[in-house]
Amino acid sequence: MDFEFTPKEQAFRQEMRAWLRAHLPRDLQLGSFAFSRADREHVDRLRAWQRTLYESGWVGLNWPVRYGGRGASLVEQIIFYEELARAEAPPPVNRGGLSMLGPTLMAHGTEAQVQRFLPKILTAEELWCQGFSEPDAGSDLANLQTRAVRDGDEFILTGQKVWTSLAHVADWGFFLARTDPAAPRHKGISFFLLDMRSPGIAVKPLRQMTGESEFNEVFLENVRVPAANVIGEVNRGWEVAMTTLAYERDLLTFIRNVSLRMAAERLVALAKKTTRNGGRAADDALVRQKIVSVLIGEKCLQLGGYRSLTRLIQGKAPGPEGSTSKLAWSQVDQELAELAAEILGPATQITEGAWAPDEGQWAYNCLLARASTIRAGTSEILKNILGERVLGLPKD
C-alpha cells in the first residue's frame, strides 16, 4: 500500500500552506476554541473567514465546477482540511451546509433547489443548522414526532427539536418531520428546508457545561414551509437523511486526527514545562506511556481514514465502517482530555489569565470532550452499527 501523495498533491499542499501563512489572521488561530460559535459576533467573523477562503477558491474544493466548486479530487479536499487543522485555523463555519446538506442536495435535490441553495452555502451568506434530534428521538431518530401537514402548496410544521447546533445564528435549517403518521416509522418522514426566520419558529439556547450556548431547543408552531422546499419525495425523507448522516460521519472524521496531533504536541510541550514530584511531568514513565498511547491512536485514525478514502476514490459509497473512525476518534479525544487533566492538574480548569495553559484551551477541550461520544451517533449506537453491519452479528 502506498501512502505517499503524488507530486501534484504535494504541490497543492505547499500552495495551501503558503496561502494560510499569508492570509490566516493571528487572532483566528486556535480558531474553534478562541472563536466560539455561540457568539454572534464571532460567528460573523467566521463567516467572513469562510468568504475569504471561498474567494481564493478553497471552499467546495471537491464539489463539481457546475455547482460552484473547484472540481478538485477528494484527496485535495482532505489535504485542505489537514492543512487547516495543522495551522490551527478555523474550518469553514458553514459545516452543516458544506459537508452535509450540499452533498445531500446534489444527490436528491431538483435543479432549482441546487441552484437556489448551493451558492450561498459556499459563501456562508446563508448559514445552516440541522434539525433532526428531538426530545424522544436521538439515537432512535425514526421515532421523531414533529408533524408536517399539507395545506395547498405548503406544509405546516408543528413540533420540537433539540440540540440544534447554531440554530440561534442560522439562516436556514434542514429538518425532518412526519408527513404520514399511519405509515411504518421510517416511511412517513419528509426532509424539509426551513427559513429560520419563518413565523412560528422559537429558538431557545441551551447552556452547555463549557459555559457556552452553542446549541438550542427549536419550537415549531404552525410553521408554513413551501412544498418546493421538500428534498426528494414526500414520505421518503428517511433515505435523504441517510445520505446526510453518511456525510456527517465520514469525510471530516478522516482528518480529525490532525487536530488531535496538534493538541497532543502542545500537551507534550506543556508536560516538559510542568513540574511534578520534583521533576518534569514528561519524565514520568506513566505519563510518557499515556502520551504514546494517544499518539498511536492518532496514527491509527489517520491510517483508517486513508483506508476509507481509498474506498471513496474507487467510487464506492461511504460504508458503515466509517463509524469506526468516529468511534475511535471520540475515544482518543477523551483519552487526551483525561491525560491533560492528569498532567496539568487543577490548571486544566483555568480558563483565562497568566495561569491558564494554552490560553485556556484545555479547560475548554476537557469539558467539550464529554460530548464527543454523544454527537453524530453515540458510541453505543456506533458499536451496534459495527456489530450488525460489519461483523454480521444478530440485530439489537
Ligand SMILES: Cc1cc2nc3c(=O)[nH]c(=O)nc-3n(C[C@H](O)[C@H](O)[C@H](O)COP(=O)(O)OP(=O)(O)OC[C@H]3O[C@@H](n4cnc5c(N)ncnc54)[C@H](O)[C@@H]3O)c2cc1C
Ligand atoms: C455537541 C452536540 C451537538 C449536537 N448537534 C446536533 C444538531 O445540530 N442537530 C441535531 O439534530 N442533533 C444534534 N445533536 C444530538 C445528537 O445527535 C444526539 O444527542 C445523539 O443522537 C444521541 O441522542 P440523545 O441525546 O437523544 O440520547 P439517547 O438516544 O436518548 O441515548 C441515551 C443513552 O442511551 C444509549 N442508547 C440509546 N439507544 C441504544 C441502543 N439501541 N443500544 C445501546 N445503547 C443505546 C445511548 O448510547 C446513550 O448513551 C448534538 C449532540 C451534541 C452532544
